[in-house]
Every structure is written in structure tokens, then in C-alpha cells.
Amino acid sequence: MNTGERDRWTCGGSGRRGQALAYAVGAREILRLRERARTELGPRFRAADYHDRVLNAGAVPLHVLDLVVDLWIRGDDAG
Structure with missing residues (x-):
């Protein structure tokens, strides 16, 4: 992996630090x-x-997504 690829996945420049980690x-x-x-x-x-x-x-926080899926499993969601 060249330096550019490494930087793309680890830093991505200012403002995108951690993007790959968040995605994963x-x-x-x-x-x-x-x-x-x-x-x-x-x-x-x-x-x-x-x-x-x-x-x-x-685009919701993961703990909210957990609640959305839980409500859907229980059948308590609004549709």
C-alpha cells in the first residue's frame, strides 16, 4: 500500500479523520x-x-438505529 492509499483510509485529510473507522x-x-x-x-x-x-x-446514531430495529422486531413501530 502506498502512502496515498494509507492516508486515504486513515486520515483522509482534515475533516475526514476517522471516516473509514466510522464506516466500518x-x-x-x-x-x-x-x-x-x-x-x-x-x-x-x-x-x-x-x-x-x-x-x-x-442518518441516526447507532443507539437510535438499535431502537428502530427493536421496535420493528416487536411490531411496535409506526411503519
Whole structure:
């Protein structure tokens, strides 16, 4: 890996420090929540429904996304 590539993924210049880390943490959390939904819903789980719920939540903190998915699993969400 050349210096430019390294810098792109670790620093990214001012204002983007930590972007790759934030992306990775978010991706792992989304996958963890999907697996939890799959386990708890069993045969009722549909990946498309899960993805719709996550995308419709918008840009929210991960603890809020956890609540959104939890409410969806319980059937207490507003749709």
C-alpha cells in the first residue's frame, strides 16, 4: 500500500479523520442488527423489509438505529 492509499483510509485529510473507522463500525452494527432480527423473527424475517426499515430511519446514531430495529422486531413501530 502506498502512502496515498494509507492516508486515504486513515486520515483522509482534515475533516475526514476517522471516516473509514466510522464506516466500518456502522457496517458491523447494521449486520449485527440484521442477524438479531433474523434470529428473533425466524421465518417472518425478510431482508428487504429490514433494509427498508434501516434506510427509512435515515442518518441516526447507532443507539437510535438499535431502537428502530427493536421496535420493528416487536411490531411496535409506526411503519
